[in-house]
Amino acid sequence: MHEKYNYTIGFNVDPSKSTNETLQPSYDFEQTEYYVHNYGDRLPNVLGDSIISTIEQNVVNFSPTVNFNYNFGQRTNLRIDYSGTTTQPTANQLRDYTDYSNPQNTVTGNPELKPGYRNNFSARFDKFVPTTQLFYNFRVGGNFSFNDVGSVTVINRETGVRATTYENLNGNWNANFMGMFNTPLKNKKFSVNNFLSASYQNRRNYTNALLNTVKTLNLSDRAGINYRSDLFDVGVGGSIGYMDVVNEIQPDNNQQTYDLGINGNTTWYLPKNFSINTDINWSGRRGYSEAVYNTNVTIWNASVTKQVFNKKFGTGSVRLKIYDILQQQKNISRRVTDGSIIDSETNNLQSFFMCTFIYRFNIFPGGGSATQEDFDQRRGGRDRDGGRGGRPF
Numbered sequence: 001m002h003e004k005y006n007y008t009i010g011f012n013v014d015p016s017k018s019t020n021e022t023l024q025p026s027y028d029f030e031q032t033e034y035y036v037h038n039y040g041d042r043l044p045n046v047l048g049d050s051i052i053s054t055i056e057q058n059v060v061n062f063s064p065t066v067n068f069n070y071n072f073g074q075r076t077n078l079r080i081d082y083s084g085t086t087t088q089p090t091a092n093q094l095r096d097y098t099d100y101s102n103p104q105n106t107v108t109g110n111p112e113l114k115p116g117y118r119n120n121f122s123a124r125f126d127k128f129v130p131t132t133q134l135f136y137n138f139r140v141g142g143n144f145s146f147n148d149v150g151s152v153t154v155i156n157r158e159t160g161v162r163a164t165t166y167e168n169l170n171g172n173w174n175a176n177f178m179g180m181f182n183t184p185l186k187n188k189k190f191s192v193n194n195f196l197s198a199s200y201q202n203r204r205n206y207t208n209a210l211l212n213t214v215k216t217l218n219l220s221d222r223a224g225i226n227y228r229s230d231l232f233d234v235g236v237g238g239s240i241g242y243m244d245v246v247n248e249i250q251p252d253n254n255q256q257t258y259d260l261g262i263n264g265n266t267t268w269y270l271p272k273n274f275s276i277n278t279d280i281n282w283s284g285r286r287g288y289s290e291a292v293y294n295t296n297v298t299i300w301n302a303s304v305t306k307q308v309f310n311k312k313f314g315t316g317s318v319r320l321k322i323y324d325i326l327q328q329q330k331n332i333s334r335r336v337t338d339g340s341i342i343d344s345e346t347n348n349l350q351s352f353f354m355c356t357f358i359y360r361f362n363i364f365p366g367g368g369s370a371t372q373e374d375f376d377q378r379r380g381g382r383d384r385d386g387g388r389g390g391r392p393f
Contacts, residue, residue: 005070012063020055020091053097055111061086075128083120089113089149093166108165116168118145133188136181144173152206167206171213174201194223210249217244222261233267257287273307300325305358317358324351 066082095109122141128134150169155162176199184191201216224237241259265279284296303321327350 004072005068007069008065008067010065012061012065014061014063016057016059016061016088018057018059018091020057020094021053053095055091055094055096057088057094059088059115061088061115072127075126075130077126078123080123081121085118085120087116087118089115089166093149104160105162105164108163110166113149113166114147114168116145116147116149118143132183133191134181134183136183137179139178140176142173142175146170148172148204150205152209154209169204171202171204174199176200189229190225190227192223192225194221196221207249212247212249214248215246218242220259224263231269234264235266236262236264238262255287255289257285260284260286273310275305276303277305278302295330297328297330298326299329312362314359314361316360319356319358320353321356322351322353327351 062084063086064082064084066080068080070078072078089110092107093109094111094113096111098106098108100106120141120143122139124137124139126135126137147168147170149166151164152167153162153164176197178195178197180193180195182191182193197218197220199216199218201214203214203216205212205214218241220239220241222237222239224235226235227233239259239261243255243257243259245253245255247253261281261283263279263281265277267275267277269275278301280298280300282296282298285294288294301321301323302325303319305317305319307315307317309316329348329350331348
């Protein structure tokens with residue numbers, strides 16, 4: 001270990017042994033009631049069980065870890081992490097017989113399956129400059145794996161029966177990047193911020209016994225500018241998101257979508273420790289599979305806050321807020337699976353009121369009275385609802 005950096009190297013070895021036995025019941029339809037009564041919750045008509053399959057597993061799992069941390073200064077840091085993990089096939093995936101319990105969807109295990117192995121990597125860099133209040137960080141990460149277990153399903157076109165088994169797959173990996181910064185301008189009443197993210201996933205699978213690859217690219221950027229004064233705060237921002245899905249053997253599932261957003265908020269600080277906050281957010285979706293999902297939505301919220309006490313141990317406020325005044329809220333989500341893209345909309349509670357009591361503890365040394373400005377500085381100047389609580393006058 002050195003003054004500026006430290007590292008940790010570890011390695012776990014986990015041996016395990018398991019035995020999986022499959023029992024085949026025999027039947028006697030003339031003595032149903034007797035055996036149902038004596039065998040309790042087991043299958044009816046069971047006279048005896050015979051073992052038709054026994055699989056023993058002797059596995060050694062390896063899990064290496066590496067952590068490296070470098071301090072360029074008191075508030076500048078680089079951290080790199082790596083870990084490797086193994087995963088075992090389940091007992092059902094390893095069974096060496098065909099399960100006909102559902103005649104329309106038979107499942108056959110594969111006792112030749114190998115353990116899977118995943119490599120995980122991440123790195124991050126953080127920097128904060130107290131004199132200018134500049135903060136930024138960058139993060140990269142990803143993983144790639146060997147011998148993932150994938151299901152192989154073949155559909156009989158004449159009977160519609162689905163026959164499923166399992167195989168090992170290689171070539172699954174993903175990578176991601178995130179970067180953000182927040183800095184005030186020279187007069188420190190204005191500040192700007194930006195958050196950028198990107199991710200890419202390469203997912204392999206079997207589609208009707210054909211090896212398929214689904215590639216998914218996600219890009220997004222969110223930026224904003226804020227103005228703060230003793231009388232009021234104002235913030236405006238915008239965002240854009242892009243998703244590209246490419247399916248090699250099912251090109252009908254290929255799709256490019258865009259998610260756009262514009263937002264604004266303001267807080268006014270009034271006498272008697274009152275404050276009024278309002279925020280409005282517009283979002284638009286383009287390129288989705290159905291017209292119902294390609295929508296424009298405007299969400300408008302407003303609240304009034306009253307600070308009721310400011311003591312040595314903390315501050316307390318009461319807030320009355322109305323959500324979704326225009327009643328346009330929609331919960332739309334997208335899920336990309338190995339063989340499909342699923343867009344869904346869920347019901348949600350629209351316009352409603354909420355009355356909240358907010359208590360902020362005084363955690364500052366010295367025992368002095370905590371002011372709202374102290375909390376604003378610690379929380380980056382804003383609470384989760386987009387505005388600062390009432391400021392004492």
